Amino acid sequence: xxxxxxxxVTVVAAAVLVAGTAIVVRYMYPGDGALxxxxxxxxxTATPAGQAQTGxxxxxxxxxxxxxxxxxxxxxxxxxPPAPAGPGEAAADDGMxxxxxxxxxxxxxRLSEALRAGVDGAKGKAVREALNLLADRTQLxxxxxxxxxxxxxxxxxxxxxxxTIGGRFLIPLELVMKLNRMGSPDIAAGQSxxxxxxxxxxxxxxxxxxxxxxxxxxxxxxxxxxxGKNDATPxxxxxxxIKLRNPPYQPQHKAKSEFRDGGAPDNxxxxxxxxxxxxxxxxxxxxxxxxxxxxxxxxxxxNNKDVEELxxxxxxxxxxxxxxx
Numbered sequence: 479x480x481x482x483x484x485x486x487v488t489v490v491a492a493a494v495l496v497a498g499t500a501i502v503v504r505y506m507y508p509g510d511g512a513l514x515x516x517x518x519x520x521x522x523t524a525t526p527a528g529q530a531q532t533g534x535x536x537x538x539x540x541x542x543x544x545x546x547x548x549x550x551x552x553x554x555x556x557x558x559p560p561a562p563a564g565p566g567e568a569a570a571d572d573g574m575x576x577x578x579x580x581x582x583x584x585x586x587x588r589l590s591e592a593l594r595a596g597v598d599g600a601k602g603k604a605v606r607e608a609l610n611l612l613a614d615r616t617q618l619x620x621x622x623x624x625x626x627x628x629x630x631x632x633x634x635x636x637x638x639x640x641x642t643i644g645g646r647f648l649i650p651l652e653l654v655m656k657l658n659r660m661g662s663p664d665i666a667a668g669q670s671x672x673x674x675x676x677x678x679x680x681x682x683x684x685x686x687x688x689x690x691x692x693x694x695x696x697x698x699x700x701x702x703x704x705x706g707k708n709d710a711t712p713x714x715x716x717x718x719x720i721k722l723r724n725p726p727y728q729p730q731h732k733a734k735s736e737f738r739d740g741g742a743p744d745n746x747x748x749x750x751x752x753x754x755x756x757x758x759x760x761x762x763x764x765x766x767x768x769x770x771x772x773x774x775x776x777x778x779x780x781n782n783k784d785v786e787e788l789x790x791x792x793x794x795x796x797x798x799x800x801x802x803x
Contacts, residue, residue, distance in 0.1 A: 566595030570605050577608055583626060586612050590697045593690070606700040613698040620659050622672045628693055634669040644793075648676035650721075652790035677796040680718075680760075680788070682778055684711055684803055687770045689760070689780065691791055698791075701784040704768045710776035711801060716754035718797040721789055725751035725761065749782040750789040754799050761785060 573589035576582075589605050589612070597605055622629045632643060640651045640663040655663060657672045665671070674693060681690045684705050691699040705711040724740035725747045738745040748762020762782040763769070769781055778801075780788065791797075 564595070566592045566597035567601060569595060570597050570601045573605065574608065577612070582612055582616055582623075583628075586616065586696045590692075590695060593697050593700075609697050610699060613696075617674050617693060617696070617698060618657070620657065620672070628674055628696060630673050630675060632671045632673050634665050634667055634671060636667045638665065638667070639663070640665060643671065643673065647673045648793055648796045649674060649678070650790060650793050656790060677793050677798075678791045680792065680797060680799045682711075682799065682801040684713070684801065689778065689788070691788060699787070701780055701788065702769050704763070704771050704773040704779035706774050706776035707772045710774070711778065712756075712758060712776065713801045713803060716758070716799045716801070718792050718794050718799060719753040719755050720794055721753070721792065722751040723789075724749060730757070748780075748785065750785045752785070752789060752792060752799075760788070760799070 569588050569592035573585050573592055576585035576588055586609065589609050592601075592605050593609065616623060616626060617628050622631055630647070632647075634643070640654050640660075643665075644651045644654045651663060654660075654671065654673060657674070676693070678698065679692045681692065682688070682703065682705075683690070687703055687705060689699075689701045689703050690697050691701075722740075725745075726740045727736075727738040727742075727745045727747050729736070738747075744764065746764055748764060750760075750762050752760040754760065758777055760778045760780060762785045763779045765773075766781055768774075768779060773779065
């Protein structure tokens, strides 16, 4: 790796460590809501009942059975040792350690494995926050870091456009422009552009009220959503059909008096529409309090800022949307 490459990795790793301090501390000490980004003086020396020890908390060993929870209880009865961590928690532990050591890409993969394994609770929240942060520093940043397996450098050829380049890598032109901090789609032959090899895939988890955006084995984004009332959101695998900015609201089963123009302040579709077929879609909202609930007629509802970002990652005809229970 060149000296410049080492400098880039070091700088970005440092940025992740600084920005992620609060996440790692909350992960290590999930029970203390007043941490505000730093561990309490003296750090905990005991773990609340039923809570697994992680991070810098004292590690139990065979030579210290009391630390492992083995010994006499209050009435002299033996106390069972804590249950071993499941695969999701183990992957979360590994991933957070990798974040702490500055190994960004390895951390992304391991934390994504934790997400796949269903890690939840305080650890799950920390994993989701860390993955969003890591993507901002790697794949979705304006720099292509050395050894990044998910990003590429493309040399613009004569006759290229942002649209054709995006099509070649199965990412939308909006994402090409974002990755390269472009104010307009104008490019010139010989120019170097950062791209990622798509397509991004989308997974919806109804029970969790959650959308995940994946690039290969790495989760780039996790967003909260609302789903359909009375299990109205269908399950299965769909393909993005079309995308609309400021979509009009024209439901076939309602009177025309309820139709709304695109961009209207009372348009329930919000800022974006991602069509997945059969009148179902992923869209924004004018009621952010509905997120995290069963609230729609079957579509997947997101906060407007979130659906705007997802909109710029998906490609009609290429992006798959998997809706799971």
